[in-house]
Amino acid sequence: MDNILNLAGTGPVVLGVFLVLIFFSVVSWAIIMFKLIQIHKANSESVRFMDFFWKTKRFDTIAAQADRFSSSPLVMLFNEGYSELKQLMDTDGKQSTSEVSTDLGGVANVSRALRRATNQEVNRLEKYTTFLATTGSASPFIGLFGTVWGIMVAFQGIGTTGSASLAVVAPGISEALRATAIGLIAAIPAVMAYNHFQHKIRVLVKEMDSFSTEFLNIVQRNIAGK
Secondary structure, X not given: OHHHHOOOOOOHHHHHHHHHHHHHHHHHHHHHHHHHHHHHHHHHHHHHHHHHHHHOOOHHHHXXXXXXXXXXXXXXXHHHHHHHHHHHHHHHOOOOHHHOOOOHHHHHHHHHHHHHHHHHHHHHHHOOHHHHHHHHHHHHHXXXXXXXXXXXXXXXXXXXXXXXXXXXXXXXXXXXXHHHHHHHHHHXXXXXXXXXXXXXXXXXXXXXXXXXXXXXXXXXHHHHOO
């Protein structure tokens, strides 16, 4: 690794390629660490919140303690859905969420609030992952550019000196190989992390969709029972 990152004697163009790739790699690893923590918290707190949700019988009690699970995207959905119910309750002059108007527009409003919250949470979970995708797709080509340039430098050395000895071609070939290596070092973790996070996010989206359906079913059952 020290040999790969040794920039002494590197030409300005290939040096620029190295610095760009190092930047991509450092930022990618920072994003990877952040997303690992964020998604792990989202998963673990979603499990805890769902257990609390089904054990608790009242929406107001759940709302009062929802902040305990603030990293869960399901909490945002619940808060938005419950907030919409409270607005409908206030509009109708009711005293409890179980007395919401049987107007189907009320249920549709709750559904829209849940969908809006889902979209917001998906955007939050996917934030910064596009940089990983960009790193994974662009870094090999940036490294390839450095590789091609290094080979050009090697051939220019042969043309200038009229010799094809190892001492003449070695610096350019070394730059070329290092550019390829750094490009792959930056790209491979980014691609693997991006695919991993996309899978985890898809699982969370399914959980959000399932929770939205259950939330609406609870609201509709309460309305139908009144």
